Amino acid sequence: MPTATTRTASATASWSDLVSAALLGTKRRTPPVTARAGQGVAAALLDAAAVSTVRRRAALRPAPARERTAPAPADPRPPLPPAARRRLSLLLADRGGTAGGSRRGTAPDLTELLPQWLAAAGERGYRAPEALLPALLDAARARTDLRPAALALAGPRALWLARLNGDWKFALRGIGSPTAVPDSDDPGSVRRRWEEGLFAERVQLLTTLRRRDPQAGLRLVRGTWTTERAEDRLMFLDSLREGLSAADEPFLERALSDRSRNVRATAAELLSALPGSALAGRMAERARSCVGPDHIPGAEGPTINVEAPHECDAGMQRDGVTTTPPTGRGERSWWLGQLVEAAPLDGWIERFGGRAPAAIVALPVADDWRTELHDAWCRAAVRQRDADWARALLGVPAAPARSAEVAPVGSTRDLAKLLTVLPEDERAGWVAEFIAAHGLSDAFRMLGVCAVPWAEPLGRSVVDALDIARDAGSYPWSFSGVMGLAERCLDPAAADRLDMLTAVTDEPEGASPGSGGYWSEAFQRLVGTLRLRATMYAELSRPEDPASGTGPDADRTAGPDPATETAPDAPRSSASDRTAP
Incomplete structure (x- = not known):
């Protein structure tokens, strides 16, 4: 039991002084206590701490017990193997x-x-x-x-x-x-989340509802539209892309008169993606007045004649046409591109005498308007998800004469976006042929839109192109992006076929110094990653x-695992103490 002397000493010592002495040890710091006869300094420190603890607790007022935390909900899904x-x-x-240096190793x-x-x-x-x-x-x-x-x-x-x-x-x-996301069968819960949730929660709720019941999502937006901020209205409007249909047209038409320019532009874009909408009809009429067939004496067939608009009137502006062009673009060509982009593509077949999209694209265009017109058709094909027009505008990837027309100098078309319109197998085949004919320099973004794992012809084209680059003595780090994609996207079954590429080869004359070693490391890493992915899927399957x-x-007994050689054992976690079984 602490004596009176200990109590007096502990009364003058602060709690922090006692804790410091205890943590550092009595040999390194003399505690601010007085030991009684026959008592060690450490024992006196503990006595003083006991007295101080009683004093500290006696000064606290009793408080009601807090409600016990509810157990974690059950998760009926099966556990991982x-x-x-x-x-x-x-x-x-x-x-x-892994290592932060520029050389990643194997x-x-x-x-x-x-x-x-x-x-x-x-x-x-x-x-x-x-x-x-x-x-x-x-x-x-x-x-x-x-x-x-x-x-x-x-x-x-x-x-x-x-x-x-x-x-x-x-x-x-x-x-x-x-x-x-609350159950859509509980309208009250959905409405509360919409009215009280954070912005990100509301966007997620709207997107999910549009997938389940597009009209239920539209009703949410309509209910609070006039009280929302402009930036919020823009995001909610963009969420209507999910499940977009003709039933959304009346609301989108009203949004064309919104006080926010960005909201008006997004509403116009969504309406133009509905070929049967009134806005699409208005834009088609304007575009037809600017673009049409023309028969030139002596020519083998018709020529496309283009007469860009001379002004951007109020009606065009209400339908989403932006008046001010970007730097370096002329006003008339800027307005023309927006009209053609928003016009339904099916209308051009009738305009050019029933010709198919490929035949229309092949027609000569007068007065150097070809690039501007084809760029606008590319954007229209992406917006309207029209695969026939996408095929016609992409052309034949393996033909050198045609490849120059796919993306001519000065063009703004995005081939990667155009490829997303095609079915997955056809998309992979087109990119494979493009790489086989033109290499990897312009194919990185195209590879990024192909389905994973890559189809066998596409994977073979990528590996062949990398092998050709290695044999030519190219800088290996120039292809690091493609190599990284290959590690994530190649079919793991290709690993055995790539073993022969892991050897260090002789560097050709004029090659980058040390490129042979770099290429060998890159292919070893590729093969190791593919085998690790195969192991991962087997463990899960x-x-x-x-x-x-x-x-x-x-x-x-299965041999070394590439992952275990590079990653330390995961530290033990105390989550099981906080989570209900």
Whole structure:
């Protein structure tokens, strides 16, 4: 029991002094206490701390107990197989990235594999392990591109944790999380979320409702339209692209008179994407007055004649035509492009005597208007998702004479966007032929719009082009972007066929010094990444069975794993203490 002497000494010592002496040790710092006869300094310090603790507690007023935190909701989805769970732990532990230097070496980049792993796990309907939820939420907090897949995998327990930790409050905004969107069968809950939610929550709610019930989403927007800020109206209007139909036309027509120029322009764009809308009809009439067939004596066939508008009247402005052109563009050509872009493409077939899109595109255009006219048709094909016109404007990728016309000098057309109009298989085939004929220099953005994994002809064209670049002694780092895409997008089954490219080859005369070693490293990394992706998908795709060699013991006999050589063991997490079983 503390003596009177101890109580007196402890009364003069502050709590922080006692804590400091205890942390540093009595040999390094003399505690501000007086020991009684026969008592050590450490014991006197503990006595003083006990007295001080009683004094501190006696000064507190009793408070009512807080309500106990409700347990985390159940998640009925199946758990990850043990090997897949270990893989996720490794990927999350290495989410800071591999070596930061310009030379990446041969190790796979686990940071870039995490999004693919999350997508694959989500497709198979697994739930995230409770112990890894904090690390998964930290990764999603650091990288917004991971949030939709990470929150979908984490499920309702991510929201439960986010309510207890402000660092993860992004999960409560509903971005990418279907669990954060109320059931559309409960109109009251939907209305409350719309009226009381954060802006990001409202956008997510509207987008989800438009997928389920387009008219229910439109009713939400109409109900509060006049009270919304201009920037919010713009985002809500843009969300109407989901499920856009003729039923949206009356509302969009009213939005053409909005006080915000950006809102008016977006409404006009959406209306022009509806070929049967009144705005599309008005724009078609204006475009036909500017573009049409002309028969020139001595010519083999008709020529397209273009007469750009001489003014941008009030009606054109109300329908979304912007009056002021960008720097370097003439007013008349700027107005013409907007009219043609907004006009329904089907109307040109009738205008040119029933000719197919390819035949119309092949017609000569008078007075050097060809590039301007074709660029506008490209934008119209993207807006209206017209595959026939996209094929005609893309042309034959392998023909050298035609390739110069695909994107001539001074053109503003976006071939990557035009390719998105084509079906996936046809898109991959077109890009494969383009690469085979013209190489990789202009193909990076085209590759980015192709379905993953790449179809075999496309993957073969990319690898062949990389091999040709290596044999030519090209700078390997000039192709680092394409190589990174290949690591993420090539079919993992191609790994065995690429083994022959991992050897260091003789550098041709005039090659970049050391390029042979760099190319060898790049192909080794590519092969290693493809094999690691194959392993990841196998771990997720089948239940673990020791008899089949895919169980936990299989890791001891399957040879080295590229990931385990580059990523440390994931630290233990205490999430299981905070999450209900």
